[in-house]
Amino acid sequence: MNPLLNILADGTIERRSQEVTDWGARIAWTVATLLFIAFLYWLMRKGWQNRGASQSDLPDLLPAPAVTGEPRLEMSGRYHGSTTAGQWLDRIVAHGLGARSRARLTLTDEGVTVLRPGARDFFIPADRIRGARLDKGIAGKVLTEGGLLVITWQHGERLLDSGFRSDRAADHAAWAGTLINLSGATDAAAQHDPEAAR
Structure with missing residues (x-):
C-alpha cells in the first residue's frame, strides 16, 4: 500500500504529504538556489553597468522641447x-x-x-x-x-x-x-x- 494514502474507518482515503526527514539538506538546497539566482542577477547588473561605462562617450540626450510646431x-x-x-x-x-x-x-x-x-x-x-x-x-x-x-x-x-x-x-x-x-x-x-x- 502507498504510505502516502491512509484508509479511514468510513472507507474514505486520506492523502498525506511526504514528511521532510532531512531539514538541513532542504534548507541548504533552498539557500544555494537563492544564492545562485542572486549571483546571476549581480552578473546581469554588472554587465549592464559595464556596457553603460563603455558608452560614456555618448552625449546627454536632448530634452523634449516645451513648445513645438504643428504635429505632422x-x-x-x-x-x-x-x-x-x-x-x-x-x-x-x-x-x-x-x-x-x-x-x-x-x-x-x-x-x-x-x-x-x-x-x-x-x-x-x-x-x-x-x-x-x-x-x-x-x-x-x-x-x-x-x-x-x-x-x-x-x-x-x-x-x-x-x-x-x-x-x-x-x-x-x-x-x-x-x-x-x-x-x-x-x-x-x-x-x-x-x-x-x-
Missing part, C-alpha cells in the same frame, strides 16, 4: 530600445536608452519628441534624422516582419537605431515614409546601410 504625425505605442545602427544586438543603455517603456511620439518640422512615462523623455532633432525603416527586431526583441519602426539618427559621434512599435501597426509605413523624406535619405539602400546614410 503622432503615435502611441512602445519604445523597444536603441542600438548602434546596423547592429541590432548592440544595445545602447547610456542615458536611459536601454529602458523599454510605453512611448508617445510626435513628429513636427523640428524633429521627433519621444515622451516615455516612467522613463526619460528625449528629442531627436530633424537635422539628426538619417532615415527610417520597417523591421522585425531590435535589441533582443523580435516581432513580425514590419512590426517595428526603426528610426536611424545621429547622436554625438554615433549613429543609432531606435525601435518603436505603434499600437496600430498601420501607422508604421506613414512614419517611415515621412521620416525618410525629412532626412533626405531618398535612396532606399541608405535605409539599410547606416554608412550610406551618413
Whole structure:
C-alpha cells in the first residue's frame, strides 16, 4: 500500500504529504538556489553597468522641447530600445536608452519628441534624422516582419537605431515614409546601410 494514502474507518482515503526527514539538506538546497539566482542577477547588473561605462562617450540626450510646431504625425505605442545602427544586438543603455517603456511620439518640422512615462523623455532633432525603416527586431526583441519602426539618427559621434512599435501597426509605413523624406535619405539602400546614410 502507498504510505502516502491512509484508509479511514468510513472507507474514505486520506492523502498525506511526504514528511521532510532531512531539514538541513532542504534548507541548504533552498539557500544555494537563492544564492545562485542572486549571483546571476549581480552578473546581469554588472554587465549592464559595464556596457553603460563603455558608452560614456555618448552625449546627454536632448530634452523634449516645451513648445513645438504643428504635429505632422503622432503615435502611441512602445519604445523597444536603441542600438548602434546596423547592429541590432548592440544595445545602447547610456542615458536611459536601454529602458523599454510605453512611448508617445510626435513628429513636427523640428524633429521627433519621444515622451516615455516612467522613463526619460528625449528629442531627436530633424537635422539628426538619417532615415527610417520597417523591421522585425531590435535589441533582443523580435516581432513580425514590419512590426517595428526603426528610426536611424545621429547622436554625438554615433549613429543609432531606435525601435518603436505603434499600437496600430498601420501607422508604421506613414512614419517611415515621412521620416525618410525629412532626412533626405531618398535612396532606399541608405535605409539599410547606416554608412550610406551618413
